Amino acid sequence: MDTDAFHQVRPAETKDQLRFLTCGSVDDGKSTLIGRLLHDSKMIYEDQLQALARDSIKHGTTGEDIDFALLVDGLEAEREQGITIDVAYRFFTTPRRSFMVADTPGHEQYTRNMATGASNAQLAIILVDARKGVLVQTKRHSFICSLLGIRHVVLAVNKIDLIDYRKEVFDRIIDDYVAFSSALGFTSIAPIPISARYGDNITEHSGKTEWYRGPCLLDYLESIDIQSETASPPFRFPVQWVNRPNLDFRGYAGTVASGNIGVGDEIVVATSGRNSRIGRIVTHDGDLPIARAGDAVTIVLADEIDVGRGDILARPTERPEVSDQFAAHVIWMNQEAIVPGRSYAFRVGTQTVSSGSITAVKYKIDVNTREHLAATTLGLNEIGFCNIATALPVSFDAYGVNRRTGSFIIIDRYTNLTVGAGMIAFALRRATNIAWQPLSIGKQERSTLKHQKPCIIWFTGLSGAGKSTIANVVDQKLFAASHHTMLLDGDNLRHGLNRDLGFTEADRVENIRRVGEVAKLMVDAGLIVICSFISPYKAEREMVRNLVGDGEFIEVFVDTPIDECARRDPKGLYLKARSGKLKNFTGVDAPYEAPTAPEIHLETARLQPEQLADEVVDTLAKRGFLSLK
Template sequence: MTDVTTTTTDPVYVTEALIAEDIEAYLEQHQHKTMLRFITCGSVDDGKSTLIGRLLYDSKMIFEDQLAALETDSKKVGTQGQEIDFALLVDGLAAEREQGITIDVAYRFFNTEKRKFIVADCPGHEQYTRNMVTGASTADLAVILIDARKGVLVQTRRHSYLCHLIGIRNIVLAVNKMDLVGYDQATFDAIVKDYAAFARSIGIESFTAMPISGFKGDNITTRSAQTPWYQGPTLIEHLESVEVITSRDADKPFRLPVQWVNRPNLDFRGFSGLIASGTVKPGEAVRVLPSGKTSTVTRVVTLDGDLDEGVAGQSVTLCFADEIDCSRGDVIAIADQPPQSADQFETTLVWLNDEPLHVGRAYWLKLGAQTVSATVQQPKYAVNVNTMEHVAVKTLELNAIGVAQIIADKAIVFEPYADNRTLGGFVLIDKITNATVAAGMIQFALRRAQNVHWQPTDVTRADHARLKNQSPKVLWFTGLSGAGKSTIANEVEKRLNVMNRHTFLLDGDNVRHGLNKDLGFTEADRIENIRRVGEVAKLMADAGLIVLTAFISPFRAEREMVRAMLPEGEFVEVFVDTPLEVAEARDVKGLYKKARSGDLKNFTGIDSPYEPPLNPEIRVNTAEMTAEQAAEHIIRQLMPWK
C-alpha cells in the first residue's frame, strides 16, 4: 500500500487538489458577488445586439463550439469584413437573423471579477415596444443606445420615457458607432446636449454618457485611443461600479405577496412568496391583507433551512403562531405599517395591443398573485413622447402611454409604483383572447374608493326570491338588428305572466329614451350601454325578478361581463340566430338601408362587428320559426320553473 505522505507529491494528486481548491474558491468568490440586471434599448439598428455580443465575447463567456458556430453564421450573413458578427450571439430567432433585427427579448448572463450580470436585449422596432417593457420591468439600469449618425430619434425618446416611468434611475447614454463618424467629439457633444434637454423634460435627473463602438470595441471593456478627449469610465467599468437602486431595498416596510400555501403534510403549514421589500424575523408581528388579521411569525423557512432573518429578494415560507386565513393573492406585511387596499385608482398605462383600449370593457387586472376584474375609464390624456405634451384622447392605441382611472370589482392590496414595483405594477389581460393588452403603474387610490362603502341590509336577495316564489333569472336576448329579439322577448314575458311569474322586460330602444339617452353608438358607447343595463338587470334579479333584456349587445366581452355580475346559473344567453341577409330583408326600421347608404355609421353587421355567442344556453332562428314558436321553445328549455 502506498504511503499517504508520499502521495502529496504525486502530480495527479496535486493537480486534482488544486482544481478542487480552485473550484471551491471560485464558487465562494462568485457567491458573494452582487447582481446587476440591465437592459439595452433604443431605436432599431442602433447596435444593441452587437454591444451585448461584444460584452459576452470580451468577458470570455463564449464556449469554443459557440464561437465556431458564430464564425460560420457570420460568414453566411456577411459582416462587411468583420470576422465575427456579435449580434448573432443574441439574435436567436430565425426571423431576427434574416431581418437583422431583434424581435423578442433576449436574456444573457455573464460575469466579471467584480459583479454578475443579467442583460436583456430589447427590440428597437416600435411594434415590439411591448417586449421592451417586459425587459425593463425587472432592470436596475438601462443602456440607451444612439446611432452617432442619426442622433436622438422618436424610439430613443419613447424607450427613455418608459425606462424612467418603470422606475429605472441608472441611465447610460451610449453613443454607438462612433467609428462611422470618425470619433468626432463635436458629434458626441451635440447628441449628449440634445438628449440632456429631453431627459430633463421627463424627469431624468442624471445619466452617464460615453462614446462607444460595439463594432470595434471602443470604450466597451478597454479605453479607446481613438477618443482621447473622453475621460470617463468604460462601459464595463461603469457597470461593475454603479450603485444598484432598486424598489426592493431592505430598509422599506416588509411586504410579501403570497404565491401559494405550502402544506406538504398535516404538521406543516406556511405561506410562500418572494419578499418584495423589507425584512422579517421570527417573533415579529405581521398583518395579512386584505382581511387585516394579525399573527406572529414563528419560522422563516427556505430550502436550505430556517433563517434568522429574511430580506428583500429572497423566496421564503413564513409560519405563523395562529391559524389565520391566508391564501394566494394575499399580502403579508409588518403589522404596524400595512399597505393600502382600494378598488379605484389613477394609473399610468402603456397600451401593448394592436386592438385599442375599449373604454368601459372589463379586463382582468393582474397585480402579482392578485387577479380582479377591472374597467378602464376614458383616459385623461395620452403623452406625446416627442414633446411631452398631454394630448386629449378617447382611447389608447398601440404603444400609447396615457393616464386613466381604473375601477376594480373588489379591493386589491397595493402601494404606489414609485414606492414598490411589485405592489404597484400590473398588467391588463383581455378576458376573451387572454392576451396581455397593457402594462400599468398605480399612482394613487382615488378618494372615493375610501369614502364609498357597501351598506349591509337585513332583507337578502334570497328573501326577495322566496317572497315571489321563484328563482331569479336574467334572460339575455342577443342578435342582429331585425332578428326579432324584442318581439320574442315580449312573447316570452306574456307566457311567463300567464304562469304567475314576476318579470320585467328591458328593451334596447326603450332604455335609450331614459337611462341611456346620453349614449351614442360608438364602440365605447355600446360597451357603456351594456354595462349600465347589466347593473340594472342585476339589481332587478336581486329583487327576485325574472329579467328579460333585448339588446344587440354585439361584443362577447360585455355579455360575459354581465354574466360575471350574477350568481352561477342565473344568466341565460338567448341567441336569436338570424342570418344577416334575412334581418336586412326585413329592415323594419329602415336602418340597414341608411347604413348601406352611409347615412348611419357604426351600425352592427354593416360597419360595426357582431360577435355571435360561442356557447349560448338557448339558440333560436327566426328564419325557421315564428316568434310564437321561438317563445314556446325558450319556455320549454327553461322548464321546470322553480
C-alpha cells in the same frame, strides 16, 4: 442629475448583480453591443464562437467580420430580418460583478416587449446611432425607462467609427439628449462613445477617442453604485401559494419583495387587517432567523388566520394601500384600443382580480414632448394616465415607492393575453367610505314568494333579427302563467336611462354595463328579467353574466342571416348604413361577435316567433326556473 460618469463610479466591494437593458431605435446596435460584451468578457465558448462564425456567413450583416448580434438574435425571423423582436436575456459575470442583461427590440410595434425588459432593470443602456442622433424611438424608450423607475442611464453613442470618431458630433448628441431628458428624473446619465462592432470603449479604452476621458463601458457597469442610493422600502411579502402538506403544517410561500422580517416580528394581512407574528421562516435548507428582499421562503404564522394567494404580509406600522380604485400610468400593448368600462382581469403582484375596468382615460402622453393630450382611449404602444376600478380591493404601494408591489398587468379575460401594463400612482379614495348595507330580505326570500327562480334571459343578435319580437312573446307567455317578469328593451332604455349614450364602441360598452347593473337589481328582487339588446361584444355579455350567480344568466342567440335582417329592415337602418348615412352600425361598419356557446340558439329561418318563444320557455322550465304554485 449628473452627466459626469466619474461621479457615479466607486470601487466594487462585494460581487453583486446588476440588471440592465439595452434599448433605443432600431438598428442602433443593441444586440451587437451585448454580443461584443459577452465576447470581450470571455463568456463565449470556443464551439459557440465557431458556430457564430458560421452563422455570420449565412445571416451576418458585417461582411467577413463576425456578427456579434447573432448571439442574442436567436429567432429565425430576427436573423432573417436583422432585427430584434423578442426580449433576449443573457447572463454574464466578471471578477467584480455579475450581470443580467435584457436585449430589447427597437421597432415601435414591439414597444411592449421593451417595457417588459425595462420592468426589472436597474440601469438602461440607451444606444444612439452617431450618424442619426436622438430619434423618436430614443425618446420613447427613455420616457418608458423613466416611467418604469429606472434612474441610471448610459448614453452609448454607437457607430462612432462611421463618423470618423469626431468629438463635435458626440458632444452635439449629448446636448440634444440632455435637453430632452432633463425632466425625466434620471439620477445619472453617463455618455460613452462606442463602436460595438470593433469594440471601441467597450472593455478597454480606444486610442481613436483620445478626447474621451471617461470610463469604458464595462468599467462603468462594474462600478456604478445603485444599491446605496436606494432607500430600503418597507417589508412586503406577496403570498404566492398556501403550503399545506398535512394537517400539522400551514405555511405561506413566496418571495420577499422588499424589506426584511424576523422570527417573532409582528405582521398584518393587508387586505383583512388581521394580525399575527412570524413563527418560523422555512426554506429547503432549513429555518432562517431573518428573511430579506429576494429570499424565497415559506412563512409560518403564530396564529391561525385567513391568508390566501395574493395577500400581502406587511409590518403593522408600514401597511400598503388597500383600495378598489386607483390611478395609474398605463402602457397599452394590444392592437385593439382600450375601451373604458370594458371588463378586464387585473394582476397586481400575486393577486389576480377577475373583473375590473378602466373607468376613465384622463389623458395620454406625447412621448416626444411629454405633453398631456386629451384622450378617451389608448391605442397600441400609447401611454396614458387612467382611473381603474377592480371588483375586489387590492393591496399595493405607489410604483415610485415600490416597483414590485406598485405594478400590474391587464389581461383580456377571453384570450388570456396581456393587453396592458401599469404603474400605480395613488389610490382613489372615493370608495373607501362606501360599504354594503345588509338587507333583511334577500333574493331567496323574494323569489320564494314569487314561486320562481330569478334569472336574466339575454337576447342578442343583429338589428332586425327578431329579438324584441320573440322576447315580447316570451314575456306574454310567462305573464300568462303568473310569473313575475320585466322586459328591458334596448330602444326603450335609450329614451331614458341611456339617453346620453351614442353608438361608439365605448358608449355601447357603457350601455350594456348600465343595463347589466339594472338587470342584476331586478334579479335580486326575484324577477325573471328579459333583456333584448344587440350587445355586439362578447366581453360585455360575459360581464353581465358575472354580475349574477351561476346559472342565472341565459344567453339566447337569435341567429338571423344579415341579408334577411336587411331585407326586413323594420327601421330602414341597413339602407342608411350601407349608403353611408349611418355610422357605427352593427353588421355593416361595426362588428358583431356572435356567441360561441349560448344556452339557447334560435335559428329564425326555420320557425315562427311563437314556436321560438316556446323553446325558450321550455328551456326555463327544464332548468327549474319556473315553479308551479
